[in-house]
Amino acid sequence: MAVEAKPLYSSKATEHQETNAEELRKEHLMLDPMPRDEMNQMVMNAMHTTTKKYWVFLIGFGLAVVVLLFGAWGYMIANGMGVAGIRRPVFWGIFIVTFVFWIGISHAGTFVSAILRVFKAEFRRPFTRAAELMTTFGLAAGALYPLIHLGRVWVFYWMIPYPNARWLWPNFRSPLVWDFLAITTYLLSSTIYLFLPLMPDLAMARDRTTGWRHAIYKVLSLGWRGTEAEWLRLRKAIGIFAFAIIPVMFSVHTIVSWDFAVTMVVGWQSTIFGPYFIIGAILSGVSAVVTILYIIRSTMKNFDYFIRPEHFDGLGKLILIFSMAWAYFFFNEYILSWYGGEEALKQLLTLHATGPSAWVWYLMLICNVAIPWLFLWNKKIRRTPWIMFIITLLVNVGMFAERYTIIPLTLGHQRNPFDWGIYNPTIVEISIVLGTLCLFIFLYLLASRLIPLVPVWEVQEGQMSHTFRKVGKTEIPSVTELE
Amino acid sequence: MAEKEGKEKWGMVIDLDICTGCQACVTACSMENNIPFVGEDEMAYGRGMQWMRIRRYWEGEYPEVAPAHEPMLCQQCGNAPCEPVCPVFASVHSEQEQINLQVYNRCIGTRYCANNCPFSARTFNWFDYELPAPMNSYLNPDVSVRRRGIMEKCTFCVQRIVKGRQNASASGREIADGEVVPACAQACPTDAIVFGNLSDPESRVSQIARSDRAFRELEELGTDSRVTYLKGGKNYGS
Numbered sequence: 054m055a056v057e058a059k060p061l062y063s064s065k066a067t068e069h070q071e072t073n074a075e076e077l078r079k080e081h082l083m084l085d086p087m088p089r090d091e092m093n094q095m096v097m098n099a100m101h102t103t104t105k106k107y108w109v110f111l112i113g114f115g116l117a118v119v120v121l122l123f124g125a126w127g128y129m130i131a132n133g134m135g136v137a138g139i140r141r142p143v144f145w146g147i148f149i150v151t152f153v154f155w156i157g158i159s160h161a162g163t164f165v166s167a168i169l170r171v172f173k174a175e176f177r178r179p180f181t182r183a184a185e186l187m188t189t190f191g192l193a194a195g196a197l198y199p200l201i202h203l204g205r206v207w208v209f210y211w212m213i214p215y216p217n218a219r220w221l222w223p224n225f226r227s228p229l230v231w232d233f234l235a236i237t238t239y240l241l242s243s244t245i246y247l248f249l250p251l252m253p254d255l256a257m258a259r260d261r262t263t264g265w266r267h268a269i270y271k272v273l274s275l276g277w278r279g280t281e282a283e284w285l286r287l288r289k290a291i292g293i294f295a296f297a298i299i300p301v302m303f304s305v306h307t308i309v310s311w312d313f314a315v316t317m318v319v320g321w322q323s324t325i326f327g328p329y330f331i332i333g334a335i336l337s338g339v340s341a342v343v344t345i346l347y348i349i350r351s352t353m354k355n356f357d358y359f360i361r362p363e364h365f366d367g368l369g370k371l372i373l374i375f376s377m378a379w380a381y382f383f384f385n386e387y388i389l390s391w392y393g394g395e396e397a398l399k400q401l402l403t404l405h406a407t408g409p410s411a412w413v414w415y416l417m418l419i420c421n422v423a424i425p426w427l428f429l430w431n432k433k434i435r436r437t438p439w440i441m442f443i444i445t446l447l448v449n450v451g452m453f454a455e456r457y458t459i460i461p462l463t464l465g466h467q468r469n470p471f472d473w474g475i476y477n478p479t480i481v482e483i484s485i486v487l488g489t490l491c492l493f494i495f496l497y498l499l500a501s502r503l504i505p506l507v508p509v510w511e512v513q514e515g516q517m518s519h520t521f522r523k524v525g526k527t528e529i530p531s532v533t534e535l536e
Numbered sequence: 537m538a539e540k541e542g543k544e545k546w547g548m549v550i551d552l553d554i555c556t557g558c559q560a561c562v563t564a565c566s567m568e569n570n571i572p573f574v575g576e577d578e579m580a581y582g583r584g585m586q587w588m589r590i591r592r593y594w595e596g597e598y599p600e601v602a603p604a605h606e607p608m609l610c611q612q613c614g615n616a617p618c619e620p621v622c623p624v625f626a627s628v629h630s631e632q633e634q635i636n637l638q639v640y641n642r643c644i645g646t647r648y649c650a651n652n653c654p655f656s657a658r659t660f661n662w663f664d665y666e667l668p669a670p671m672n673s674y675l676n677p678d679v680s681v682r683r684r685g686i687m688e689k690c691t692f693c694v695q696r697i698v699k700g701r702q703n704a705s706a707s708g709r710e711i712a713d714g715e716v717v718p719a720c721a722q723a724c725p726t727d728a729i730v731f732g733n734l735s736d737p738e739s740r741v742s743q744i745a746r747s748d749r750a751f752r753e754l755e756e757l758g759t760d761s762r763v764t765y766l767k768g769g770k771n772y773g774s
Contacts (some may be wrong), residue, residue, distance in 0.1 A: 134645065135662030140582040144647035202658065204645015204685030205579045211624045211644055221625060221642075229623040229646055316652045317617045317757060324708035464651060466756060471591040471608075472656040474582050 059099055060173045070368050074521055074528050083175055084530055086516040095355040096254075096505045097261050102354045103502060114495040122488025126201055126479050134204050143464045143476035148202040149312075151486045152338070153330075155195025155493075156236070157452060161338020162188025163243055163302045165368075167295045175532060176367045178305035178515045180358040182254075183349060184507045185247040190496045191341075192240045192491040199232065202486060228312045235308040242301050246294045249287065252277050254505040269503075302408025306334045310490065313459065315476045319397045320463040329382040336421070338376040338454035340445035343368050345497070349506060359507050362436035369435035372448065376425035383422075401466045407482045409475065410462050414455045543710075545634040546692050547734035547762040548721070549744045550607055555728040557605030562588050564723030565609075568693060570675050570682075572665030585659045587690040588720050596685045607720070607729070610657040610690035611753065611761030612636050618649035618658065626687070634693050634735075635762070643686040650687060653763075654754050658689045692731075693718035713739045734762065 079422050080086045087095075089108035129136050139146040165184040169177035200206050212233050214222050223230045256277035259270035277283060315320040323329075343365060350360040390398045406415045428434050433439065461476040478486075500506075517531040538758030559738075565571065572585055589608040612635045618627045620638065626643035629636060638658075650658040664684040667675070673678040675681060678695040682688050693716075700716035713732055721729040750769040752761050 133663040134660070135578070135583070135684075138645075141584075141650070141659065142582075144650045146662065202646070202686075204647065205643070208644050211642070223623050224620070224625050226620040227623040227648070228621065229648060235621070312648075316621065317653060317759075467656055468654055469591070469656070471593065498552050 063237065066274075074530075077530055080361070080363055081176075081519075082179055082359060082512065082529075083364070083519040083532075084516045084521070087358075088520075089513055092513065093257055093261065093509055095358065096507050096509050097258065099356060100258070100502055100505060107498070107502075111495065111498050114491045114498065117491035118488055120488075121484045122492055125484040129201075129481055129485070130206060136307055136479065138477050138479040138482060139461075140474055140476065142460045142467050142472050142474050144460050145221055145464060146200070146476055147457070147478040147482050148198050150453065150460050151489065152195055152198035152202070153309055153456045153460070154449075154453050155191050155198070155489065156306060157189045157330075157334035157337045157456075158341045158449075159191030159195060159239075159243070159338065160302060160306060160331075160334040161340075161342050162186065162191070163246070163298055164335050164338060165342055167298050168245070170291075170295045171299070173534070174367075175515055175519070176364055178511045179507050180342065180346055180364060181250070181511065182247075182434050182504075183345055183506055185243065185250075186497065186500055186504075186506070187338075187341060188243045189240070190500070191338075192236065192243065193496060194493045196236055196240065197492075199229070199236075224267075228308065229313055229531060230299045231308045232312060235305045239301055239305045242294070242298050246291075246298050246482060249291050249294060250508050250511065251504060252287065253279065253510045254508060257509060258505060267530040301333070303331060307332045318464065319395070319466065319468055320390075320401045321459075323386060323390075325382060325386050327407055329379075329386060332375060332378045332382055333452055333455060336379050337449050339368060339371050339375060340448040340452075343372070343441050344449070347438050347445075349501070350438060352505070353501065356507075359512065362438065365438050366432065366435045367442060367443045369429050372445065373425055373429040374447070376421060376429070380422045397468045401463060404466055405458055405462060408462075410458075411515060413457050413462065415452035417451050417458060420447045421455065424448070424451075542632065542634060543735060544632060544639055544697075544733055545735040545762075546612070546697065546716075547732065547741055547745065547764070548692070548718075548766045549730045549741050549766060550751070551728040551730075551744075551766040551769060552604070552606060553749070554726045555605050555607060556726055557590050557603060558725060559590055560723040560725060561607055561720035561729060562586050564719040565690070567674070568679070568719035569691070570679050572667065574660075574662075574665060575580075583660075583662050585661070585665075585688075586657065587657075587688070596627050601634070606765070608655060608657065608753075609720070609763065610636060610692075611759065611763045612653055612690075612692060614760030614762065615758060617652045617654065617757075617759060621648045621652050622646070623648075630694075632678055633692070633694060633697055635694065637694070638687055638689055639692065640680060640682050640686050640688065645685040645687065647687065652760065658687050661688065662738060707763060 137146060137148070162184040165177060166181040166188075170181070181357045182451075200209050203209055212223050212230060216324065223233075224380050225231075252274055255270050255274035257276050259267060264268060307327040307330065310326035312461075314326035316322060316325055346364065346368075350356045387402060390402060405411065424444055428440070428444055465474050465476055467473060520531060520533070521528045523529075550608055563761050566573075566586060569587060571587060574583055574585055577586070588607060588609045591608050593604045593606070594601045596602055599670045605766045614634070616627070616629065619629060621627075622643075623646060624642055624644055626639045627636070627649045628639060645660070650656075650660060661682050661684045666672075676695075678699075696718060697716050699713050704711045704715070711733070713736065716731065718729075721731045730741050730744055732739040734742055734745070736742060742764070745764040747766055747767040750764045751767065752764055755761070
């Protein structure tokens with residue numbers, strides 16, 4: 054076992070080592086260790102504290118799910134798809150927009166957690182769980198849409214390959230079947246990936262609870278005792294999953310983009326959609342992580358300690374980079390289409406920028422490009438949680454507008470002018486869209502009180518490997534790597 | 537799915553130079569195929585269910601304008617974009633007639649096929665449409681009535697093709713040219729729509745399709761459509 058220690062964080066002044074070390078401690082969670090039991094108690098406290106406000110919100114969102122989502126969906130099933138605003142030629146409307154949006158949101162959990170884990174980015178430690186939960190619940194909300202948008206949802210299982218009397222299999226050439234398989238794979242693997250690092254924390258919770266909670270944690274922690282052999286296997290499993298889930302994540306959004314890219318629709322048929330969608334998904338997902346971290350930090354007990362400005366800072370940098378990458382792909386798509394010289398496509402691109410729905414297009418550019426580029430350069434802004442909350446919320450509004458531009462606004466412009474059509478979502482559609490948002494929030498609220506939102510053992514592990522080492526007269530913060 | 541060469545390959549020619557845009561084909565098609573009437577508001581919103589539509593354009597600059605009509609229906613593509621995208625094989629190619637079929641009972645209503653159709657030829661049952669009595673008694677018994685939530689489109693009156701084949705085989709012969717006529721061609725007062733078997737080079741439809749005026753809609757997409765349009769001669773009255 055090789056032990057390697059390397060210096061961390063450029064410590065500026067060498068003259069005032071004392072104050073410097075103090076500042077670093079205040080700044081970085083990893084350098085600000087806390088007794089293990091105290092930290093465990095903090096997390097348990099956060100889980101047990103339920104204010105009156107919490108119950109109001111929980112019940113409110115629960116009711117909203119019942120009414121907005123299932124009520125409106127039931128109404129649509131009973132009456133027909135016609136209660137939605139879609140029409141020829143816009144056969145896919147805001148349902149598919151929201152579907153792509155949720156799948157995009159679900160990307161960041163994995164991105165933040167797996168990629169930062171693989172690259173050993175230490176600042177990831179306190180928020181991996183919050184991000185992974187977002188993946189699972191984002192998928193739960195998004196995976197409803199392939200069902201919601203069906204004309205005959207009661208026979209949805211015909212898309213599943215199952216043995217039947219007619220010897221009919223689904224059409225494996227259809228991107229919708231790829232979608233179905235990719236999303237199922239992603240949901241299963243991301244749930245396992247969420248569960249693996251959760252086990253030691255569930256065991257921790259099991260040892261500190263009684264009653265029904267104890268019973269649940271006892272089952273879920275699978276008899277975790279914390280022996281050396283268990284840790285070894287857990288680390289190995291997490292290592293495998295962190296690497297294996299990255300290609301799965303890439304494949305899922307590429308496949309979602311193929312729903313559009315493999316068609317003959319003007320403006321959809323594009324070779325760049327795969328990476329373009331992935332970058333967009335990561336941009337919106339990382340932004341959503343920041344939004345959620347802000348909400349968790351300001352509503353849950355003791356989270357000031359875990360989530361610090363350094364985390365908003367780090368994620369803010371990521372958002373800025375992905376905003377630039379997104380802008381690059383956006384520009385790329387335009388320039389390729391323009392040079393291609395196809396008349397219908399040229400008209401379409403002009404229509405996006407000048408047509409009756411041009412405000413959606415400008416909203417997209419302002420929220421996805423202008424706002425991150427103008428504000429996220431500034432370290433002060435990146436370190437101010439509430440400003441980051443607003444910026445990241447706006448980025449997601451922009452990403453929704455992007456999907457809206459790509460789906461209904463593009464479908465409305467066919468090759469033949471006689472077929473053009475304008476689409477506006479109806480109240481039923483908007484209600485269902487809001488309903489899935491409420492579902493996401495509801496599940497998250499529920500989970501925040503049932504499972505430790507901070508991976509305690511990972512934070513503790515990180516804190517143990519971070520130490521101040523004396524090099525000459527200077528104290529340098531360093532991280533030890535156990536390989 | 538690659539097409540196999542068979543005895544039948546049904547096709548259509550529509551002469552735009554003699555089409556008057558009278559909509560008789562639209563009406564006849566609706567009656568033949570039990571197409572529901574959706575009402576004025578829905579129609580205006582773009583949810584008309586007609587399998588056959590007349591696209592109307594204006595030619596020239598005001599005040600020198602003349603209307604141009606183009607009957608648009610499913611082009612029964614040989615290489616159809618709607619087929620591979622359907623997850624449940626509801627949009628399939630028929631081996632015998634070499635046309636594009638929609639299996640109503642199999643359709644689950646993803647509407648993907650409709651998005652991928654460059655001709656916007658497919659229609660969707662947004663609601664269950666009811667025909668008030670006594671109009672429900674003149675539904676065509678040869679054509680199934682569709683329920684809400686599924687796609688449908690022009691079938692080249694496949695029920696008439698089947699009937700023609702059965703009649704022919706009952707009397708022990710091949711289907712004669714002009715024996716099978718879809719409702720739209722039957723109703724056309726100017727005989728602008730000609731229907732027949734394209735695999736027979738001597739059939740009337742094959743001969744007309746070889747005209748100098750022939751073109752196919754969006755041919756550059758390579759969908760190998762079976763409907764040929766004729767345009768370029770003198771208009772009646774111009």
